[in-house]
Amino acid sequence: MVSSSHEAMHRIFQHDPGLFSRVTHFLGIDLPRPIGATALPTDLTEASPVERRVDTLLRFETAERGPFLLAVEAQGKKDPDKPASWAYYVSYLWTKYRLPTALLVVCQDHATAKWAQRTVTSGPPELPTLTLRPVVAGPHNMPVITDPDEARADLVLASLAAITHAAEPVVNAILKALSTALSDAPEDIAAPIVEFTAHGLGNRPARHLWRNLVAVDLSFYKSYISEEIRDEGREQGREQGREQGRAQQGAQDVLLVLEQRGLDIPDGVRTRITECGDPEVLRHWLARAVTASSAEAVFESE
Secondary structure: OOOOOHHHHHHHHHHOOOOHHHHHHHOOOOOEEEEEEEOOEEEEOOOOOOEEEEEEEEEEEOOOOOOOEEEEEEEEOOOOOOHHHHHHHHHHHHHHOOOEEEEEOOOOOOOHHHHHOOOEOOOOOOOOOEEEEEEOOOOOOOOOOOOOOHHHHHHHHHHHHHHHHOOOOOHHHHHHHHHHOOOOOHHHHHHHHHHHHHHOOOOHHHHHHHHHHHHHHHHHHHHHHHHHHHHHHHHHHHHHHHHHHHHHHHHHHHHHHHHHHHOOOOOOHHHHHHHOHHHHHHHHHHHHHOOOOOOOHHHHHH
């Protein structure tokens, strides 16, 4: 299933293709700086029914070496089937575009990152034939940006730093630096960064800190926070409504059993049953109503 954090980990490179050049600095890779970048279609499906779809695909132009392709994959956990899929992506793209093709895998935990960066070959050890060696960006090599000035210098990289360190304790300091840096950024620049960061954090605890930081530091973006709060309020309201409905039905069931047994139901008993809002208590009373000697007896042990 595709998650919001999955989307943020690769689409951030679509939002700012130049981010890849800045990331390679931390990956220890010396590549010529692109002078242009184009997002390409991500559907790699052939005539066969098997669908192959890379997360993000970019074409970079360089002055020194010409163009090359970059496939970006967001990987949330180990998947034994992925290396074969990645090898397919790279070989297919190389065949289709006749351009050098690289693969970047973005991860959010150390175990997945270590697994993803393994070298995998398609043949036996003596005949490796096709060798896959992904470049991996994750918490092990992405920068920890906790200085607002450093975050301000590259807002997109700071967002990626927060996303890749989402499960690390240091993410709180990164988010604080990023929110401070965004406070004086134009709304059209800050808004997508807020979104990428929020989605990239997924359901981790840091998401709540980010929501609060945005509400305090980014007044222009409070509509996003307010809508989220309203959504939570609506869901709580729906749950309360369901709880009330269960309680009302439970009260009716207790009274119906007492009435069918021909027992007299004093007004005080009827009121206590109908005003009870706890479905568990009402189920308990219902079980007693089946054998109680009087309506008052359903409460005897309380």
